[in-house]
Amino acid sequence: MGKYHFNEIEAKWQKHWAENQTFKAENDSEKPKYYVLDMFPYPSGAGLHVGHPLGYIASDIYARYKRHQGYNVLHPQGYDSFGLPAEQYAIQTGQHPAKTTEENIARYREQLDKIGFSFDWSREVRTSNPEYYKWTQWIFIQLFESWYDKDLNKARSIEELRAIFSSEGNVQVNAVCDEGIQHFTASEWLGFSETEKQEILLKYRLTYLAETEVNWCPQLGTVLANDEIVNGVSERGGYPVVRKKMKQWSMRITAYAQRLLDGLDKIDWPQPLKDSQTNWIGRSKGASVKFSVMSYELGVGETSSHIPHPSSLEIEVFTTRPDTIFGVSFMVLAPEHDLVSKITTAEQKEAVEKYVEATAKRSERERMADVKHITGVFTGAYAEHPFTKEPIPIWIGDYVLAGYGTGAVMSVPCGDQRDYDFAKHFNLPIPNIFKDADISEEAYSDKENTIIANSDFLNGLNYAEANDKIIAALEEKGNGKGKINYRLRDAVFSRQRYWGEPFPIYYKDGMPHIIPTECLPLRLPDVEKYLPTEEGEPPLGRAAKWYWDEKNSEVVSPPLEGQGEDIYPLELNTMPGWAGSSWYFFRYMEPGKSESDSKRDEVFASNEALNYWKNVDLYIGGSEHATGHLLYSRFWVKFMHDRGLVPVDEPFKKLINQGMILGESAFVYLYPSSFGPIIFISEGIYVSGKYIDIIKEIALKVNPKLLITKTDVKIHVDVSFVNTHNELDIEAFKNWRPEYKDAIFILEDGSIYEPNSSPSGRPGGDFKVSREVEKMSKSKYNVVNPDDICNQYGADTLRMYEMFLGPLEQAKPWNTAGITGVHGFLKKLWKLYHSGENESFYVSEEAASKDSLKTLHKTIKKVQEDIENFSFNTSVSSFMIAVNELSAEKCNSREVLEPLAILISPYAPHIAEELWEKLGHLESISTAPFPKFEEKYLVESTKEYPISFNGKMRFTLELPLDISKEEIESAVMAHEKTAQYLEGRTPKKVIIVPGKIVNIVG
RNA sequence: GCUCGAGUGGCGGAAUUGGUAGACGCGCUGGAUUCAAAAUCCAGUUCUUUCGGGAGUGUGGGUUCGAUUCCCACCUCGAGUACCA
Structure with a gap:
């Protein structure tokens, strides 16, 4: 009766809560x-x-x-x-x-x-x-039926956009939309066919179809995530992966970039998290500048006929430093840039194509992370500098990413380190446009303390002045403008997978149409195989019925040749x-x-x-x-x-x-012998190196000529075979894998393991494993299962121990051995309420002692503060201290034990419910009012002052709290130990912080 | 590479605004109890020491009467880096 039977208690209350729907919200x-x-x-x-x-x-x-x-x-x-x-x-x-x-x-x-x-x-x-x-x-569908109005700064319905088009065309429409939409008048709009209208509307919709770059794995017939690619090949199968463009659904999240940034100020999130969203959105202020590609009459080299319309091609770049435009000595395009194939000269064609192909094999992350290897190829083409009219060579380089900004940069090597490194590597000129800046070793990127030079009308200006002036000049010339750029890209929303939401979309004349909302849900069809089709279509391409019958509003089989004119194919991708x-x-x-x-x-x-x-x-x-x-x-x-x-x-x-929470993996050292069974080596023997001689002895019996060398092979062993002392259960381990059945085990003392004769009497008692902290995962055999912990120690122990491990937001290793401390605490808590005969439940109705009330109230204060600060680990410590103190005080009064049960109930709800019931309550503890902290129980009249000499604490001295600084000083100076530590010196200064500390300097 | 976070005993960690570094727990050592074990209880446990003391919060500097806490530079580890969830 008196014992803490956590299994019974927990089952009882879990059942009670479920049956009574205790936690149902209203x-x-x-x-x-x-x-x-x-x-x-x-x-x-x-x-x-x-x-x-x-x-x-x-x-x-x-x-x-x-x-x-x-x-x-x-x-x-x-x-x-x-x-x-x-x-x-x-x-x-x-x-x-x-x-x-x-x-x-x-x-x-x-x-x-x-x-x-x-x-x-x-x-x-x-x-x-x-x-x-x-x-x-x-x-x-709501996203599909919406567009973003920049003037009102909100999403509006597509119906409203149609109305605007019908009445005034699209010239006045200020929307977030695809680039390069042609202008049209109301009458032109009305004259468009429905398909043409749909094509235009798609460019405005908040979810739209776009060509996006993906990691394509031809052998797997699928797109891979970056983390499914290891060293350029697929993690599964090791097949090559290339960057490829694919038509996919996208979400116009960029329309919300500024609002997503602004909204961060209104929410209470951890600063690092806000920072990472801020950086992800990546707002930067600068200018967009257009450079014309030069025709060959203006440039150098041979005339080339493959440029269709000389000078009509333009390269648009975004720069945060338009003030440095006179420092541009070359341009770099991403190898995937649309213009690359159009501007490359015949002589450079082969080199460029080779480079583009090589780049397609590199992942974006790899390209970003690798700054050591500078690579690039000259396209042979030149752009015209918008002010000096000088020709600027156009290069391609994989450090420029297609998805970032415009996929092209104007390179100012004197002011940007990557451009500088690129210029040095390829021997390109590095004109200096900063007054008195030394650029012999590295780029000068400080924009606050710079004066522009060698820059025509910008000479002598600082960053801010030059910036404003150049933007004005660009706008006047019509080849640039001030711009706010976001790093955030529209979010790709298509997945070439089976197990996701089907898009409520079918295609008619190549245009996407939505399924009427009353027909939702569009159910995921069955397929006989979850792989892409032979044609490389997503798995939904395998569905027997995956066409939309517009007339009857239902999913049907594919129409036969010449039949079913109102039957259209459904989207084959699924949602992410x-x-x-x-x-x-x-x-x-x-x-x-x-x-x-x-x-x-x-x-x-x-x-x-x-x-x-x-x-x-x-x-x-x-x-x-x-x-x-x-x-x-x-x-x-x-x-x-x-x-x-x-x-x-x-x-x-x-x-x-x-x-x-990280796992503590266990490892055994293995000697992969060629002369007999596998040999496993206990940790200590491995570390000392003595195992080599022991293996030699074993080998001697087989073949004296065998060469025995060191091993550094270690393998994961399931942590369930290892006890808290890092000892391996050899018999269990041998049964784990058939190949270990006959293995030899060199024990910690150097002897060879014999079944049933282990020195400690239990199988394998003296074979030790090594430990390492790693991510908890099945493949590392270090997984600890919460239900095992619940069975052995109870849910309340698990809950408290998880909190006790350390601060909530920090990573920390799990160590099952430590759980006994928390479990012991709960037993002690139980005991506090069972001080009757034969450990029966007992509480007295008498008033609690002053000390007990003090313990209770300092715990209320601490626990409340801790919960509000999400510092759960420290409140577990406080509970332990409280129970230790109350046990020492032999506290048994209801006045203390009843609030204590409520205090602990969020952490250990089962034991709290049980004690609450024993205290005579019929209702669940879950809504009992939280105890109220009262300062009066904590008031102290004295303080144990730490007395420091030159900042080092030497002794403590108890003094009343209500005495003056002078009184404190004289009390300290009069103390015998003070003289001892001063060794005859006169203190230069005595610092007294009442209620805190005394520090004697000198 | 970039961005963010973290480094304190053998281990997990504590330390309100700059004010007694190591709370609490594990482990370890010794003891009580027991035929024995488990469980429980008691004492000790940062390192070093000539037992006076000395050193000490990743490293090196700085500010201060006083720094785990603030500033500068660096080292190591972890997370994220756009199709894992």
């Missing part, structure tokens, strides 16, 4: 609302490891704390269940991803339930559920992972479908729900989402806000990043 409540959300988990086949719940535990503590504070808390959970791993698994095994996803979710749920989270599961969402992705498709996760937080606001008032079938979320919950108050997740999910969802929310779909324009008010 959409209609007198209480203030609070919305706590975790980043969407992807249900992987490996299940949860102890690193995953870290953030969930933190947010759960916060959610429970807020309930104690009297809030109506929404704390939901669901699954981001579309994604690549399930598809990869489907390719390997042929199983439908829906099936494996379902299984993975069931496993996740089971694991999550064991940890005792206070989730409102009635609101669960799954992105791969048609009931959910219907609305992802619906939002896509971030589609479903860009709006899911709104779905949770609407009650789940099991509720009678749920409107989930009619709307993505009802207005009442959206207006009640507004935005997420606290969002916890990893910083790796900084520029993906967290930027895309802000974009979608701003768009939805523009179109009046949601009342807020930022999704997450406060955000906290949690760090990664």
Whole structure:
């Protein structure tokens, strides 16, 4: 009875919470609302490891704390269940991803339930559920049906754009759209065919089709992510990968660049995260400048007939330093730049093509990171300097990336280090345009302290003056203008994959058309194989029925030759992972479908729900989402806000990043002997090097001539075979892999392992492994499973230990050995309430001691501050200190033990509920008011002053707190130890900070 | 390469605004209890030392009566880098 039976207690309360729907959020409540959300988990086949719940535990503590504070808390959970791993698994095994996803979710749920989270599961969402992705498709259609009005600075409906075109053409329209759209009048517009109109409208839509560069792997017939490419070849299979242009759906996120930047000031996010979004968006002020390509009559070299219209070609560059334009001595285009093939001369053709081909094999990241190898090729062509009219050689170089800016740079080697290095390497001129600047060794890039020289009308001006003057001159000449440039690129939205949302799009006369919203969801069709088709089309190309019958509004089989005139092919790509996760937080606001008032079938979320919950108050997740999910969802929310779909324009008010929990991998050293079984070497023997002689002895019996050399081979061993003392369970290890069955083990003491005769009596007691901290992953065999921890120590122990490991936002290694400390603490806590006979439950109704009340109140203060600062690790320490003190004081009064149970309940909810019930309460502890801190219990009358000499603390002295500085000084100077440390010197100065410190200088 | 973050005992980490460095826990050492083990309890545990002391928060400088904390330069590790989620 008296013992802490965590397994029974936890099962009992988890059942109680589920049956009573204790954590169900209300959409209609007198209480203030609070919305706590975790980043969407992807249900992987490996299940949860102890690193995953870290953030969930933190947010759960916060959610429970807020309930104690009297809030109506929404704390939901669901699954981001579309994604690549399930598809990869489907390719390997042929199983439908829906099936494996379902299984993975069931496993996740089971694991999550064991940890005792206070989730409102009635609101669960799954992105791969048609009931959910219907609305992802619906939002896509809203984007398709919208354009961005720069004058009003918001998204508007395409219908309004059509109306403008019909009444006044497009000349006055100030929109974010494709480049180079021709102007037309209202009457011209009305004269266009529907297909022509669609073609034009597509250039304005917020989601549109565009040619974008991708990593194409011809053998796999698919596009790869950068991290699926290792050393230029595919991670899977090792096939070559090339950069290739492909027509894909894009999202005009660049329309929102400035608003995404401005919005950062309104949200409470960690500064590094804001910084990374700021840098990602990359706003820079400068000028766009056009350089004409020179015809050969103006340039040098032979005349060349392959330039179609001499001087009509232009290279547009963006520069942040237009003031340095007179320092331009060459230009560099990205090898993929459209103009490259048009301007390259016959002599340079071969070299250029070779270079372009070589560049196509390099990844963007590789090109950015590699600054050591300077490469490039001269195109043979020249551009005309807009002011000096001098010819400027045009080069191509892979340090210029096609997707950045215009994919071309004007190179000013005296002012930019990369240009400088390029010029030095290829022996190009480096004209100096800075007064008194030394550019013999490196470029001079300081723009604040510079005076422009050798620059015609800019001579003698500083950066700001020159900048303004040159922009004015460029605008006057018509070959440039001041411009704000963003590094942010439009987001590619197509994936050549199966396991994602189908686009509600079909193609008619080559133009995309949307499926009527009442026909949604457009369900993902079945395919017999999850690979691309033989023609290199995405997997949806394999679907038997994947055509749209416009007349009957249904998905049909492909039409036979000459038949089915209203039947059109459906889009074969699917949406990316971030589609479903860009709006899911709104779905949770609407009650789940099991509720009678749920409107989930009619709307993505009802207005009442959206207006009640507004935005997420606290969002916890990893910083790796900084520029993906967290930027895309802000974009979608701003768009939805523009179109009046949601009342807020930022999704997450406060955000906290949690760090990664790392694993402690175990390794065994291996000698790959050629003369017999594999030999494994215990850590100590390996480190000392003594193993060589031992192996020689073994080898001697086989063949005395064998040469034994050192080994540095070590392999991962499953951490479940290793105990907390780093000792390997040899028998379990031998059974792990058939090839280890007959292996020889050299033990820590140098002896050879014999089954059943190990010195310690247990199998393999004396074989040690080495440890290393690595990412926790299945492939490293270092995964620790939370349900194992729950079974052995309980969920409350797991929750507290995860918090105890260290600061929430930092990465830290998991070490199961340390968990006993936290578990012991919970046992001690239990004991505090079981001081009766035979360890039975006992609390007294008598007043608590002064010391106990002091312990309680300093703990209330600390824990409250800690929760509000997300410093959960330090509050676990405070609980330990509190329980240690109360145990020493033999405290058993209700006055202290009752508030203590509430205090600890966000962290260890099961034991808290159990104690609460034993204290005589019938209601769950989850909404009991949080204890109130009272200063009066903490007031001190004296202070133990540290007395320092020259900043070094030497002794302490207890003095009343209400005495004056002078009194402190005389008390300190009168102390015998003071004289001892002064060794006869007279102090130069005595620094006294009342209540803090005394420092004697001299 | 670029951007951001982190370096404190054997280990995880603590230290409110610049004010007693190492709280709390693990591990380790010794002891109590036990036939024994587990569990539990008690004491000790930064290093060094001639036992007076001395050194000490990645390295080297600086500011200050006083620096883990502020400033400058550097080193190492980790994360992100646009189709992993």
